[in-house]
Amino acid sequence: xxxxxxxxxxxxxxxxxxxxxxxxxxxxxxxxxxxxxxxxxxxxxxxxxxxxxxxxxxxxxxxxxxxxxxxxxxxxxxxxxxxxxxxxxxxxxxxxxxxxxxxxxxxxxxxxxxxxxxxxxxxxxxxxxxxxxxxxxxxxxxxxxxxxxxxxxxxxxxxxxxxxxxxxxxxxxxxxxxxxxxxxxxxxxxxxxxxxxxxxxxxxxxxxxxxxxxxxxxxxxxxxxxxxxxxxxxxxxxxxxx
Amino acid sequence: xxxxxxxxxxxxxxxxxxxxxxxxxxxxxxxxxxxxxxxxxxxxxxxxxxxxxxxxxxxxxxxxxxxxxxxxxxxxxxxxxxxxxxxxxxxxxxxxxxxxxxxxxxxxxxxxxxxxxxxxxxxxxxxxxxxxxxxxxxxxxxxxxxxxxxxxxxxxxxxxxxxxxxxxxxxxxxxxxxxxxxxxxxxxxxxxxxxxxxxxxxxxxxxxxxxxxxxxxxxxxxxx
Numbered sequence: 440x441x442x443x444x445x446x447x448x449x450x451x452x453x454x455x456x457x458x459x460x461x462x463x464x465x466x467x468x469x470x471x472x473x474x475x476x477x478x479x480x481x482x483x484x485x486x487x488x489x490x491x492x493x494x495x496x497x498x499x500x501x502x503x504x505x506x507x508x509x510x511x512x513x514x515x516x517x518x519x520x521x522x523x524x525x526x527x528x529x530x531x532x533x534x535x536x537x538x539x540x541x542x543x544x545x546x547x548x549x550x551x552x553x554x555x556x557x558x559x560x561x562x563x564x565x566x567x568x569x570x571x572x573x574x575x576x577x578x579x580x581x582x583x584x585x586x587x588x589x590x591x592x593x594x595x596x597x598x599x600x601x602x603x604x605x606x607x608x609x610x611x612x613x614x615x616x617x618x619x620x621x622x623x624x625x626x627x628x629x630x631x632x633x634x635x636x637x638x639x640x641x642x643x644x645x646x647x648x649x650x651x652x653x654x655x656x657x658x659x660x661x662x663x664x665x666x667x668x669x670x671x672x673x674x675x676x677x678x679x680x681x
Numbered sequence: 682x683x684x685x686x687x688x689x690x691x692x693x694x695x696x697x698x699x700x701x702x703x704x705x706x707x708x709x710x711x712x713x714x715x716x717x718x719x720x721x722x723x724x725x726x727x728x729x730x731x732x733x734x735x736x737x738x739x740x741x742x743x744x745x746x747x748x749x750x751x752x753x754x755x756x757x758x759x760x761x762x763x764x765x766x767x768x769x770x771x772x773x774x775x776x777x778x779x780x781x782x783x784x785x786x787x788x789x790x791x792x793x794x795x796x797x798x799x800x801x802x803x804x805x806x807x808x809x810x811x812x813x814x815x816x817x818x819x820x821x822x823x824x825x826x827x828x829x830x831x832x833x834x835x836x837x838x839x840x841x842x843x844x845x846x847x848x849x850x851x852x853x854x855x856x857x858x859x860x861x862x863x864x865x866x867x868x869x870x871x872x873x874x875x876x877x878x879x880x881x882x883x884x885x886x887x888x889x890x891x892x893x894x895x896x897x898x899x900x901x902x903x904x905x
Contacts, residue, residue, distance in 0.1 A: 579750035586725050586744040587813065589767035597767055601754050679754040680793035 468648035473655065476648035483637065488656050491634040494550055494622040495664065498557020502618070503611060505558060506565030513566075514573035514595060527567050535559050536624045543629030553625030553633065560621035561614035568610025572603025605681050608672040615668045619661040634660075684817055684847060686723050688735010690716060696735075697872045701817070706840060706848040706883060708862030710855060710876075710899060715868050717851040721819050724849065740847075743813035746821040749806035751794040757781070757801075758790035761808045780808040783842060800831040807839055818843055820850040824857065833887055836861055840884040855899035859892045860885045867902045876902065 450470045456462075457469040464472055477484065513520035535556065542552040576599045584598050626635025634653045641649035687698040694716040701707050701724075711717045722729045724739045743764075751760050761780055762772035781790050784804040794802055803823065810818060823839070824832040832854075840861045852858055858865050861883050865876045876899060879891040886892065 577750075579746055579748035580752060582722075582725070582727055582746065583744055583750040583763075583809075584767055585727060586742055586819075587764040587767045588741075590769075593767045593769065597763075598752065601752070604754075680795050681753065 465645045465647050468651055472648045473651040476646070477652040477655065480649055480652065484634075484653060484656055487632060487634045487637045487653070488660060490550075490632055491619065491622050491626065491657070492660055492664075494553045494625070494633065495557055495618045495660070497550075498554045498621060499561050499614060499618045499664075501554065502558040502561025502614060503565050506562045506610065506614075507569060507607070509562070509566045510569035510573060511595070511600070513570050514599060515591070520570065520574070524570070527563055527570070531563050531567075535621065536628070539624050539628035542625070548629050548631070552629055553622050553635075556625035557618050557621035560617045564613040564617070565607070565610040568613070569603055569607045572606030573599045576602050601679070604679065605676060608676060611672060612665065612669055615665045616661065619657055619664065623657055682738065682740065684724055684740055684849075685738045686720050686735065688733055688737075690719060690729075690731045690733050693719065693731055694868070694870065695872060697868075699866070699873060701847050701849055702864060703847050704845055705863040706843065706846075706850060706861060707864045707866060708858035709849060709851045709866050709868055710858045710903070711851075711853065711868035712903060713853060715870060717853075717868055718821055720868075721821050721849060721851050724817070725819050740817040741815045742817040742819050743810045743815040744819050744821070745806050745810040745823045747823060747825050749794075749802045751802055751805055751809075753794050756791045756793060757786060757797065757805045760794065760805050761812050763809060764813050777808075777812065780811055783811070784808045784838065800827055800835060803827060803831075803835055804838070807835070807842065811842055816847060818846050818848045820848065822851055822853065825852070825854065832857065833860075837884040844883075855896045855903065856887065856892075858899055859895040860887055865895075865899065867899065869902075869905075874902075 546552040623635035626633035
């Protein structure tokens, strides 16, 4: 409720600013103009949003699966873990949008490079968070499991993995926040369709109101995705006693 | 066999020998930080984080600590059957049910640990220790986080259910040692000394004159 009030206040301030300063709409359109653009271009925006959303979801799922697999492999083979662990951190310092043109070159102009972009963005936080969790199991439980004669695999499956689920959830939440950005960057660089491409074209034609409208849809998409994932993860964790 | 630790940890304790009597409950009493838990972890084959020089002769053990170490995502019953699950064996549900009755947790078997009280959690851990059916049972200050009444109640329950097994119970509570120990060893930085245990089978009544006398003597040893 307070967030909604703050949003309304910000929109009013923005509208007032545009009216008082008389800024031309190609520099800063008013919120009403953006709303208007959102409505008049709905036939253009809706399929673009659908495509971007689809790329995001696909990339998020693939990235999560890849991240979980990597973290589990790293925990199961400590040598691999020690070798890859610095790599995970280094890879986070790479500005991924610099890779977008190369991905387009490798994977073409279809959906693949956009999905790959999302995978790259989601993969690291998921793998990192889960690996950290797998490597720091609760100590009393670990002592119990070891005296019970659990194999490394049993220890991973029955203790380390379930105990790391809250960390995995944090990684997935982070991934969900960044995922739509990945898809938009992908479309921005090498795409004719999707919200990213729509924004680039609108910018080029000085249709800043349309650009803002698309931006608004990206934010709404991200928030919806995050909320759904956050809620379902919380519910799942609560049911498991966390 | 007699589970034995003989050796030293430089900077923690000098040369000493801990020998457990088969079928008896040995209480190892001492101040915090004197190395009691290190001896217990050596017997359990767990990492100690210190450099131990010496020899350990042990048996497959079941472990119960101050932190009950319950798996928070598993129900009470599944926690009790945990060992079999971890070893890839079939869980003996009839035995789990019998243990739940033995520790008085009927009706709570499907609860998650978070919805149990501290005393109930320790009883789940006790049942899990019994479910392991190992020749050696290692208890590391298992009741020290409980209030006095629960400590008496669950301590007595543990002593009764563990009768006939080789048990090492680490504690810093002289009253607990006097009530529950068939043998009582006091550990100080100077080493291990055996103290006479009060007469009578364990668990002994907490207010018997001999138990109170032994408690006072043990407290004196800790203060010395």
